[in-house]
Amino acid sequence: MVLGLVLVAATADAELRVLACEPVWAAVAKEIGGERVHVESATTPQQDPHYIQARPSLLAKTRRADLLVCSGAGLEVGWLPVLLRQAGNAGVQPGQPGFLEVAKVVPMLEVPTRIDRSLGDIHPDGNPHTETDPRNIARVAAEIATRLAAIDPAGADVYRKRAADFDGRWRRAIAVWEEHAAPLRGVEIVTHHVSWAYLVQWLGLVDVAHLEPKPGIPPSAGSLATLLEELKQRRPKAIVRLAYEPERASVWLSGRIGAPALVLPHAPGSTERAKDLFGVFDEIVRLLLEANL
Ligand SMILES: [Zn+2]
CATH class of the missing domain: 3.40.50.1980 (Nitrogenase molybdenum iron protein domain)
Structure with a gap:
């Protein structure tokens, strides 16, 4: 009985934890990480990521995370910086392999040359809603595979294989969507x-x-x-x-x-x-x- 509990705890600890700011990136991380990763999203599809609160439950998740995947470009400016500051998790700070900002790995649209927040400008670093182009999802999937391999070298082969498989299926799907559309x-x-x-x-x-x-x-x-x-x-x-x-x-x-x-x-x-x-x-x-x- 005791042994069983220990084994369960050890398995849970070995699992890599991914925290996505938006549910679409959680779905991509699951495609790449499979059984090796535990993936959660800070927001649901019914929540506007511009405006959620840095709740204590999110702080706990940020503290435990091995990889954060966030749209960036200011989308989460109201809550993510607070979580990062308070979590005391060095591995997921900006600049670390454990912090993936999507805005840094996809071509951004609507990057302003002049910012005026008094005009209601909530996109100071360009349009952060990058997930509505499936080609961006392919880019993020590849980057997630690279980051997971860096953080968890023992799983590098698994991530590479899963990423290649997803990329193939995704590119065939894109071709079909483009034809239909x-x-x-x-x-x-x-x-x-x-x-x-x-x-x-x-x-x-x-x-x-x-x-x-x-x-x-x-x-x-x-x-x-x-x-x-x-x-x-x-x-x-x-x-x-x-x-x-x-x-x-x-x-x-x-x-x-x-x-x-x-x-x-x-x-x-x-x-x-x-x-x-x-x-x-x-x-x-x-x-x-x-x-x-
Ligand atoms: Zn917006």
Whole structure:
């Protein structure tokens, strides 16, 4: 009995702990780490990572983590620096192999030349919502494999094999999504926040407007009236938001311009049908094609 407990404890200790700031990176880490890693996400798909609190439970997870994977570029500025400061975990500080900032390993969009937070600029280092382009997910997967191998050399072969397998399946899936999404090129959409800039660039969509007058500033009756006026010359096919964004403005605009208000998944579990990483992009492409009929 005692022996059993000791064995369980030893196994749990040997497991590498990955803490992802956002659920999409947790899903990628699971693909690469498999059984060798214990993966948790600091946020759920229903939480806005711009605005969560540095709760004690997150501090405990940060203290135990061997690898942090976070979008970065200021997305977690309200809570991650507090966790890093208070956790006393040298291995996951910026600059260490145990701290992976996605913004450093993918090409960033919308990097401002001038920052003015008074204008509601909550993206001081560029648009941090990089997960909506599957090619970025491939880049992060490769980097996670490198980091895990550095932190856990005994598992390097496992991580390399799993990464190669994932990369093959992922690239074949990207080719299929691109083929299916070809009719979406040039299609106009409206988005709630600027969360879809990377998807827009990948598929050649056109985001003609955002419901937020500035990133992070909620739409008002006045800003929506102005937006409706601006959209008179346009024919957007869909109004797109994330699972955690309020539906009110989308539904209001949908009623006036006749385009459907869609929740597109951005991580496994953010919509019912997006059960894994592959399902996320299956769903994005399916819903946009349906709206474009
Ligand atoms: Zn944002």
